[in-house]
Amino acid sequence: MTEYQCPMCEVRSPVETAAWCCPRCHGPWDLGFRASPVPRDSLPRRVNSLWRYEEALPLPAPASAAVSLGEGRTPLVPLTDTVTAKLDFLMPTLSFKDRGAVMLAELARRLKPRRVIADSSGNAGTSIAAYCARAGLDCTVYVPAGTSPKKLEQIGAHGARVELVPGDREAAAQAARSVAGDEGVFYASHVFNPYFLHGTKTYVYEIWEDLGGRLPEALVLPVGNGTLLLGAALAIDELHAQGLITRKPALLAVQAAAVAPLAFAFRAGADDIVAPSFTTRTLAEGIAIPNPPRARQILTAVRATGGSFLTVTEDQIRAAQRDLAARGLYVESTGAASWAAAGTRDLGDRTAVLPLCGAGLKSGLAAAT
Structure with a gap:
């Protein structure tokens, strides 16, 4: 195994013996791991789970599939001429x-x-x-x-x-x-x-594989604690550094307007959360995080790609969830937030992929107002 590293204090600790957070600042760990290039031409012959990207993962692929449930390899479905949804609600437990x-x-x-x-x-x-x-x-x-x-x-x-x-x-x-x-x-x-982030980064590796070794111009991602966005940023950096993509897509981070501490900080030009704690409830409960521990990393990742933050109202979330259901895609309201944001002028005519990341059966259809 590799070692944990604190991005703030530069403290290092072996994975086998480390505390769950940095002992100095009590912040989250990063991982001292360097991915190797994934050979795209060999992928069709590999296992149909996220372990197919073993060169990019910080744990060696297990000898058997004892822990795997066949996760990953979720389909891409066009929603418009430029916007495509990745159906991560089709995962074994119905979420990304x-x-x-x-x-x-x-x-x-x-x-x-x-x-x-x-x-x-x-x-x-x-x-x-x-x-x-x-x-x-x-x-x-x-x-x-x-x-x-x-x-x-x-x-x-x-x-x-x-x-x-x-x-x-x-x-x-x-x-x-x-x-x-x-x-x-x-x-x-x-x-x-950080092992969780190295799992979520396979979301981007799958898009890269399915689009023939390229990525769209933008990735639209719901953000609360930022685990999908930060995983996406890891994959983008790895693919770019290895010469497997020539440009980085913009990361467009979506928050509910009712609980949008990161969007507030981004627009204020701040490096960390600066607003008073948000307490308003939102239909997008999965991203209702007033003080995300990795706020600095999220803001840095979005800015590094020339991305931005988009906010959506409760009415827009309701409408997006119902619109997706009418298209045959029944997702929970948090996942619908990205589709709500895709209709804003911020996206323009850029090609984009967004995740539908949780099944509607988990929480039901948001009540109309």
Whole structure:
């Protein structure tokens, strides 16, 4: 294995013995890993999961598919002449979080903890629970008390213990972190652990493969904690550095106007969150994160590609979800936020791919107002 690195303090620590966060600043880890080029001409002969991009992954492909559930390889479906959707809601647990969860579960399987814990508003917890079940790992998921009953049922169905935490998403995170340092506990944090980001980056590798070795002019991505966007940024940097793409697509980050701390900071020219905490609720619960721990990295990644932040209203999210359903694509409201943003003038006539990243069955159709 490689080693964890703190992007703020430059502290380094072996993966096998590291605490779940930097011991100095308590921030999230990055990973000291350099990807090798993925040979595109060999991909058709490879396993049909994200492990097909093994040169780009920080863990060697397992000898068997003991942890994999066949995640990845989701289809691209045109929505307009220039905008294409990637159907990540067709993943095994019905959300894109499976891309990162399989990496965390495989890491935990190799580290052999006594138990795995996670915190989530639903989708990440479901993914961690499913992949821990697949790997034979004991799992507990901390969730806010207001989490969708359908998501709670799914987490429990995979055999994980569900800890309902009074309060919001941040309260659930704090509850998990209070026991994350206990002996024998592996904190499968989709925010703090960089292995998750190296799983989500396969989203871009798949687009690159399916578009014949190129990427669109823009990637439109919903952003709360930024795990999909930061994974996308990793893949873009790797592909560009290896000469496998000649230009970087713009990262267009989408937030709900009701909870948009990153968009506020971006427009203020700030390097970190500067606004008072947002407390307004939003239909896009998966990106309702008032203080994302990787805020600096998200803002830097968007600016590095000449991208920007787009915000959408609750009415736009409702309309986008219903429009997608009318096209045969039933997704949850967080995933619909990107389609809502695609209709703004910021996108223009650029070619773009956006993720439909969670199934509508998880939370239902947003009520009309």
